[in-house]
Amino acid sequence: MSYAHTITVGLPYPEAVTRTREALAGQGFGVLSEIDVRATFEAKLGSDAGQTLGDYLILGVCNPALAQKALAADPDMGLLLPCNVVMRRGPDTGTTIIQTIDPQTMVQLSDAPAVAEVASDADRRLLAALKELVNA
Template structure:
């Protein structure tokens, strides 16, 4: 099983970040965490390291009703939350890559039917986010 769903879109990094946020919100996800890996590399490893990496943002997305279901069924699932979504673009790229964790990876670690249900719902919502992003760019 692939642990990530990945698309590329022919839009600038900043626009991709904004659109990902909008589409996540439309699917009931809020952003709990935000890690600007580029800025962290620059601060901790230097400008050259950040330049080599390019733009790289990790959003920790949470759909509260789904998180509640998962944590009620299996409190240890908190170790796998929130759902990470990555937006990245290398310095030489003409496209921006958007990735979302495949929630089915949770199912591999649990035998709970409730976790399967949550993973199915989260997966459908994250795939809808990626499809919306890809769909709006394929018609241009």
């Protein structure tokens, strides 16, 4: 089973990040955390490590209503929250890759029927956000 939904867009990296945030917000997701992996690599491993990686941002996103349902059904689901969204662009590429976790991954780890419902709803919303970006 694949654990990611992946698209590639021809948008400049800063615009891809902005539009991704907007598309996610339009589906009820807020950004709880943000990790600039390139900046972290540069700070901890040196500028070459960051430059080799290229732009790489991880957003931890959450739809509060869906998270509440998942945690009520199975408190261990907190280990899988928030949902990660990655935007990355290699140093020599003209496209940006945008990925979301496939929420169906949660279904593989929990027997709670409500988790399956939440995963399906989250999946539908994340795929809608990606579709919006592909059509941008």
